[in-house]
Amino acid sequence: MDIWEANKVSAAYTPHPCSVTEQTRCSGTDCGIGARYSSLCDADGCDFNSYRMGDTTFYGAGETVDTTKVFTVVTQFITNDGTTTGTLSEIRRFYVQGGTVIPNSQSSITGVTGNSITDSFCAAQKTAFGDTNEFAAKGGLATIGAAITKGMVLVMSIWDDHTADMLWLDAPYPATKSASAPGVTRGTCSATSGKPSDVEANSPGASVTYSNIKWGPINSTYTGGTGTGTGTGTSTSTGTGSTGTGTGSSGGAAHYAQCGGTGWTGATSCVSGTTCTVLNPYYSQCL
Numbered sequence: 001m002d003i004w005e006a007n008k009v010s011a012a013y014t015p016h017p018c019s020v021t022e023q024t025r026c027s028g029t030d031c032g033i034g035a036r037y038s039s040l041c042d043a044d045g046c047d048f049n050s051y052r053m054g055d056t057t058f059y060g061a062g063e064t065v066d067t068t069k070v071f072t073v074v075t076q077f078i079t080n081d082g083t084t085t086g087t088l089s090e091i092r093r094f095y096v097q098g099g100t101v102i103p104n105s106q107s108s109i110t111g112v113t114g115n116s117i118t119d120s121f122c123a124a125q126k127t128a129f130g131d132t133n134e135f136a137a138k139g140g141l142a143t144i145g146a147a148i149t150k151g152m153v154l155v156m157s158i159w160d161d162h163t164a165d166m167l168w169l170d171a172p173y174p175a176t177k178s179a180s181a182p183g184v185t186r187g188t189c190s191a192t193s194g195k196p197s198d199v200e201a202n203s204p205g206a207s208v209t210y211s212n213i214k215w216g217p218i219n220s221t222y223t224g225g226t227g228t229g230t231g232t233g234t235s236t237s238t239g240t241g242s243t244g245t246g247t248g249s250s251g252g253a254a255h256y257a258q259c260g261g262t263g264w265t266g267a268t269s270c271v272s273g274t275t276c277t278v279l280n281p282y283y284s285q286c287l
Contacts, residue, residue, distance in 0.1 A: 010169050018042070020040050037132055046126075049187075052185070055105035070097070074095065092116040109183070128183065
């Protein structure tokens with residue numbers, strides 16, 4: 001489960017289901033060597049990259065999620081029956097920055113709707129992009145959920161890519177397809193970028209700060225909440241962040257800010273063009 005693969009240009013989260021249910025050492029085609037779709041795990045996975053899904057101004061320097069500033073990344077694992085023992089049916093993503101909760105961007109790709117990962121989203125995405133749906137063949141989200149129940153280790157790293165130059169994250173990829181084809185361009189980097197020799201020579205001091213990492217029930221890992229339903233959830237963050245009132249110029253709470261909920265004492269009206277929407281008994285938001 002790639003819960004957060006990102007740089008200052010692009011970001012993605014990607015579940016990769018596997019056909020094995022325990023720690024396994026692979027070799028040859030089991031590793032996908034020379035036969036990508038014979039691998040024990042789904043090498044492609046099902047990713048949500050906002051740029052790839054059509055919103056080219058959502059994530060990056062100066063964008064909706066401004067990567068020049070500290071922000072919190074929230075990931076929620078939702079089950080089909082709203083319990084911690086149900087079958088995983090959805091993985092949601094949103095952000096908190098500068099006191100504002102920012103929902104994940106919506107897909108604007110023809111035939112693909114939504115802003116979270118579900119089996120139906122993945123099937124539609126694979127069809128729209130002409131990709132092999134190995135995600136479904138390996139069991140999709142149910143397989144990921146079964147793996148999570150066994151426990152997973154959170155590993156954080158900074159790395160470069162000696163196989164594909166990280167083009168799959170922030171540039172046109174694969175090179176065999178036109179950059180203008182749906183799903184090919186994943187960010188603003190060029191098709192010649194990302195070579196490890198260049199990255200290591202030009203950015204030897206590259207760094208990232210992860211802090212305030214939390215795990216717990218849905219909406220418990222940060223102040224306020226935008227998710228609905230119950231289940232298990234996790235929140236990771238770069239630096240610190242919290243939700244707030246975000247008062248706008250008209251005197252009401254800003255777009256995406258909190259405007260109500262149990263115990264809420266802040267603004268209950270919203271700026272023009274938005275409505276205070278009840279998301280759960282504890283949290284209402286200007287949407």
